[in-house]
Amino acid sequence: MSSAPSPIDVRPESGAASPTSGGNPEGECTDNQNGINVSVNEHKYQEAKSYMLQTSTNTGLNLYDHLADMLSSILSKRPGNIVDSFEELSKKLKRERAKASEDYIYDRPVKPNEIEHAEVEATLFKASDEEMESAMDDEDAQSPVPNIIELGAHFQAAGLSISTEELYRIYFALKSLAEKQPLQIVRFWGKILGLEKNYIVAEGEYREGEEEEDEDENAEEDKEEDENPDEGDEEGEDDDLPKSTYKPQPLIPKEEKGSGANKRTYFVCNDPGREWVKLPPVTPAQIGVARQIKKYFTGRLDAPVVSYPAFPGNEMNYLRAQIARISAGAQISPLGYYQFDEEEEEEEGEARENFIENPEFEGVSARELCDPSLGNWVHHVQHILPQGRCTWFNPSQKGDEEFEDEEDEDEKEEPDEPEPEVGPPLLTPISEDAEINSIPPWSIKLSHKFAREIAVAVIRSNLWPGAVAVAKDKMFENLYIGWGHKYSAENYSPPPPPPVVAEYLSGPDITEVDDPTVEEEAALRAAQQEALEEEGGEELEEEEDDD
Amino acid sequence: MSVTGAENRVQTSLAILRSQNKFQQVYFWGKILGIKDDYLIAQGITTDQMKDIKTFYSLDCVTWNLMPPVDDDIRKKSEKIKGRFTGDPSYEFEQTETAEVDGMTSEQTIQLREEERLSAVLEKIIEDGAVVPRGAFIKNAKGIVVNNSNFQGLQPLDAVKLSSYLHFREAIQLHKKSLIQKEKLEPAIDFLDNIEEDIPKGCWSVQEERGHQVTLRSLYWPGLTAYHIPNTAKFGYCYHGYGEKNNDIPFMF
Numbered sequence: 001m002s003s004a005p006s007p008i009d010v011r012p013e014s015g016a017a018s019p020t021s022g023g024n025p026e027g028e029c030t031d032n033q034n035g036i037n038v039s040v041n042e043h044k045y046q047e048a049k050s051y052m053l054q055t056s057t058n059t060g061l062n063l064y065d066h067l068a069d070m071l072s073s074i075l076s077k078r079p080g081n082i083v084d085s086f087e088e089l090s091k092k093l094k095r096e097r098a099k100a101s102e103d104y105i106y107d108r109p110v111k112p113n114e115i116e117h118a119e120v121e122a123t124l125f126k127a128s129d130e131e132m133e134s135a136m137d138d139e140d141a142q143s144p145v146p147n148i149i150e151l152g153a154h155f156q157a158a159g160l161s162i163s164t165e166e167l168y169r170i171y172f173a174l175k176s177l178a179e180k181q182p183l184q185i186v187r188f189w190g191k192i193l194g195l196e197k198n199y200i201v202a203e204g205e206y207r208e209g210e211e212e213e214d215e216d217e218n219a220e221e222d223k224e225e226d227e228n229p230d231e232g233d234e235e236g237e238d239d240d241l242p243k244s245t246y247k248p249q250p251l252i253p254k255e256e257k258g259s260g261a262n263k264r265t266y267f268v269c270n271d272p273g274r275e276w277v278k279l280p281p282v283t284p285a286q287i288g289v290a291r292q293i294k295k296y297f298t299g300r301l302d303a304p305v306v307s308y309p310a311f312p313g314n315e316m317n318y319l320r321a322q323i324a325r326i327s328a329g330a331q332i333s334p335l336g337y338y339q340f341d342e343e344e345e346e347e348e349g350e351a352r353e354n355f356i357e358n359p360e361f362e363g364v365s366a367r368e369l370c371d372p373s374l375g376n377w378v379h380h381v382q383h384i385l386p387q388g389r390c391t392w393f394n395p396s397q398k399g400d401e402e403f404e405d406e407e408d409e410d411e412k413e414e415p416d417e418p419e420p421e422v423g424p425p426l427l428t429p430i431s432e433d434a435e436i437n438s439i440p441p442w443s444i445k446l447s448h449k450f451a452r453e454i455a456v457a458v459i460r461s462n463l464w465p466g467a468v469a470v471a472k473d474k475m476f477e478n479l480y481i482g483w484g485h486k487y488s489a490e491n492y493s494p495p496p497p498p499p500v501v502a503e504y505l506s507g508p509d510i511t512e513v514d515d516p517t518v519e520e521e522a523a524l525r526a527a528q529q530e531a532l533e534e535e536g537g538e539e540l541e542e543e544e545d546d547d
Numbered sequence: 548m549s550v551t552g553a554e555n556r557v558q559t560s561l562a563i564l565r566s567q568n569k570f571q572q573v574y575f576w577g578k579i580l581g582i583k584d585d586y587l588i589a590q591g592i593t594t595d596q597m598k599d600i601k602t603f604y605s606l607d608c609v610t611w612n613l614m615p616p617v618d619d620d621i622r623k624k625s626e627k628i629k630g631r632f633t634g635d636p637s638y639e640f641e642q643t644e645t646a647e648v649d650g651m652t653s654e655q656t657i658q659l660r661e662e663e664r665l666s667a668v669l670e671k672i673i674e675d676g677a678v679v680p681r682g683a684f685i686k687n688a689k690g691i692v693v694n695n696s697n698f699q700g701l702q703p704l705d706a707v708k709l710s711s712y713l714h715f716r717e718a719i720q721l722h723k724k725s726l727i728q729k730e731k732l733e734p735a736i737d738f739l740d741n742i743e744e745d746i747p748k749g750c751w752s753v754q755e756e757r758g759h760q761v762t763l764r765s766l767y768w769p770g771l772t773a774y775h776i777p778n779t780a781k782f783g784y785c786y787h788g789y790g791e792k793n794n795d796i797p798f799m800f
Contacts, residue, residue, distance in 0.1 A: 079696065080696075081696075084687060084688075085696060085697055087735070088685065088695065088697045088735070089697065114757065114759045117757045121757075159578075193752075193764070194752075195749070195752045195766075196752070196754065197754065198754070271757070293798075294795055294798055294799055295799050295800075296766070296800060439582055439630070439631055440582065443582050443583065445583075445584075449607075460580075462582065462631065465769075483769060489629045489631070489791075490629065491794050491795055492795040494798060
């Protein structure tokens with residue numbers, strides 16, 4: 001079985017140190033004394049070695065080389081507790097060896113995402129370099145972008161923040177946005193998380209008169225209402241198909257740019273450095289449906305929103321609607337920071353929409369802002385009415401014209417004048433906010449309990465988880481980081497579909513009546529016969545069917 | 548998400564906690580936000596990374612209290628109680644349930660202390676949300692779960708796949724698999740459930756941040772985030788949220 005001993009070098013060939021682990025036979029040291037023993041041992045040794053050199057039929061490796069590699073790697077790297085992870089190292093070496101032998105296929109150079117990202121972000125920094133040169137000349141130019149790095153530090157103290165690295169990139173992205181669009185104010189509104197990508201949202205207010213008209217406004221806005229169909233079928237035309245009595249809800253027009261829910265314009269991008277996309281103005285219908293659904297954002301603006309009730313728009317519109325709701329519900333400022341413009345005339349019956357910064361604002365200390373009565377904070381975004389707008393629109397105004405051509409005025413009911421919806425006026429303190437399931441709508445505390453001098457007031461919304469406001473003295477800011485959904489302790493359940501509309505109006509032709517029984521029929525015939533007999537009674541028809 | 552200014556004493560107090568309890572490692576697990584106050588949670592580990600864990604909570608980052616143990620009774624009650632945590636560990640949650648039994652409506656009031664609810668919720672979050680990259684932990688010959696010192700990180704292409712991440716909990720799904728399904732698994736590494744099999748599909752959101760960090764977010768527990776930097780041994784997870792499960796997932800896709 002074993003071959004004759006041939007002069008093979010006992011020491012391994014791969015250049016490792018002398019073998020130290022057990023299992024190797026004795027060397028040549030004792031061959032003087034125990035010549036026979038040595039040859040037997042050497043014989044055994046050769047046999048063992050040739051066994052170890054056997055190539056595996058599966059992988060082409062042999063144990064000898066593998067052990068040699070392992071030991072050389074262990075001895076050169078000297079990892080700790082190697083005896084416990086010995087098997088792991090063995091597997092790793094095998095994997096590496098297998099990889100090396102397979103690489104005859106050229107690797108297709110795939111740009112790793114990291115490099116792509118870095119290239120996109122490099123454009124940010126390039127733009128800022130150019131601007132530096134022009135800004136050196138114009139020292140008085142005020143940047144419309146606030147110092148978000150400084151604000152970021154406050155938010156970090158508040159416990160809700162974005163890393164400084166990302167903040168820097170957002171800052172540069174906002175600056176490039178301010179250059180491309182003639183905006184008076186640009187704010188970092190927040191970050192909305194999505195399944196595949198996130199959105200960075202910037203809020204902007206255009207300089208007066210500089211806003212462009214949107215070219216691709218929703219064409220559906222201008223569609224006329226369907227004509228009100230006549231109620232009740234005319235008698236005599238039995239072949240008429242029943243006309244639907246369904247009257248669609250009157251279309252409530254969206255608010256003008258610069259007022260109500262569309263007061264500010266919003267821009268989003270997925271990552272700082274990518275193109276900013278301007279979000280279209282929001283319509284009351286979109287807000288109405290957005291209130292009834294709860295969907296995740298995917299991160300793609302053109303993604304469809306599949307829901308019941310059907311959302312009139314795609315993800316871009318849903319995003320805009322949620323941003324409008326969050327702004328209306330959770331954007332707050334210290335009392336006195338904003339005030340109504342005294343010079344503006346107040347129209348009767350109309351809520352005040354505009355406010356300006358109070359030049360005499362002295363600042364409110366953090367401790368006063370943390371007053372649990374919440375009286376020191378006010379909403380500075382108009383509340384959105386149940387209708388979906390901030391100012392009430394009377395839908396029956398349009399309908400009045402169509403009532404002139406009515407045929408049956410008796411049948412047509414006079415629609416009741418809908419009650420105008422009223423909401424809390426602008427700059428209402430947040431202490432007036434409604435509680436949610438007996439939880440206060442806002443949680444307020446100081447950022448540093450034990451370092452009151454540097455602490456800022458932190459106020460978190462419990463209605464919109466992720467909305468945070470910080471303020472101290474003359475500084476304040478709002479930020480939203482979250483998924484974009486309202487809080488509800490109860491589970492979401494979609495609204496039930498509307499009841500089935502009656503097809504036919506009930507009337508004698510279609511009311512179900514039991515078939516007359518035999519007795520009733522017989523009685524009727526008997527009565528008819530009597531009537532005939534009275535008249536002359538000559539013709540008698542005998543009915544043969546008696547059952 | 549980050550710790551507030553008040554809480555940067557966490558590092559110091561965790562070091563003290565570790566020496567007091569003779570832990571091998573102490574992790575900052577996360578934060579559960581209450582209405583008035585927030586809970587900070589930390590975990591200490593002795594030998595087995597999965598079994599020898601003790602969980603502590605603190606309101607002020609100085610004193611750490613051991614979480615009470617959870618039994619079935621508390622688990623069942625905590626599933627029924629809804630609403631936010633208040634921030635007071637001794638607060639009693641009360642919920643009345645009306646049940647119709649044989650035509651008669653009976654009311655049952657469930658009472659649960661906030662501390663116990665916290666403990667139960669924590670256990671659930673860890674069960675659903677604690678994820679680690681595949682290969683980061685191994686079960687050694689004695690059956691003890693330890694850090695894999697040879698873990699070099701996932702490949703970038705693997706790191707964005709859900710199948711490269713495992714639940715860090717006692718395996719449930721794994722035992723139900725047939726031998727054929729287990730053929731390709733390595734027993735030392737794959738002794739945990741794969742998160743790819745979580746129902747519904749898509750309850751984990753995987754994002755690649757700026758090309759070099761992979762972030763996983765759980766949709767069942769909004770606020771639970773796990774991260775891993777491919778080709779390095781850096782990974783972790785933490786929770787920063789309200790401690791309420793999001794049961795509306797099926798409606799939200």
